[in-house]
Amino acid sequence: MKACAYCGRENDENAVQCVECGTEICPFESVPGPKCQSPLYRQDCILWLLALAVAVQAAVRVALTPSDPGPADGDYKRVEAAFYLWLCLAIAIVLFGYGYGYYLRSKATDEDVA
Numbered sequence: 845m846k847a848c849a850y851c852g853r854e855n856d857e858n859a860v861q862c863v864e865c866g867t868e869i870c871p872f873e874s875v876p877g878p879k880c881q882s883p884l885y886r887q888d889c890i891l892w893l894l895a896l897a898v899a900v901q902a903a904v905r906v907a908l909t910p911s912d913p914g915p916a917d918g919d920y921k922r923v924e925a926a927f928y929l930w931l932c933l934a935i936a937i938v939l940f941g942y943g944y945g946y947y948l949r950s951k952a953t954d955e956d957v958a
Contacts, residue, residue, distance in 0.1 A: 850953060888950065891943030895936040902932030 845854040846869055848862035855862055859869055909925040 888943040888946035891939050891946065895939035895943065898932050898939065899936040902929045902936075905929070 846857060846859060847854055848864060848867055848869060850867040851862060851865045853862055853864040855869060861868055906922075906925045906929045909921050
């Protein structure tokens with residue numbers, strides 16, 4: 845029987861993934877090299893990429909918005925784009941924070957296993 849490195853559940857010797865949590869089970873525990881990665885690694889990377897995409901698309905929108913001649917003329921496209929940029933940057937910071945939380949949880953899990 846093989847124990848899952850993430851949740852500790854006992855699995856069959858032939859198991860590739862844990863029955864409980866779906867984490868990949870390393871076939872060779874004693875072989876040095878990169879460890880099998882838990883699903884948490886994928887979650888933090890996805891959140892970081894999503895945060896980057898949100899920030900970049902907001903910056904592109906601001907860059908492509910023509911500057912308005914002035915508020916008296918009634919053209920507020922640049923102001924709306926700047927507001928959108930700040931809103932997207934706040935969302936990107938939250939996404940990055942969640943990704944960092946997943947990263948710290950995965951590091952704590954790796955230290956518990958080692």
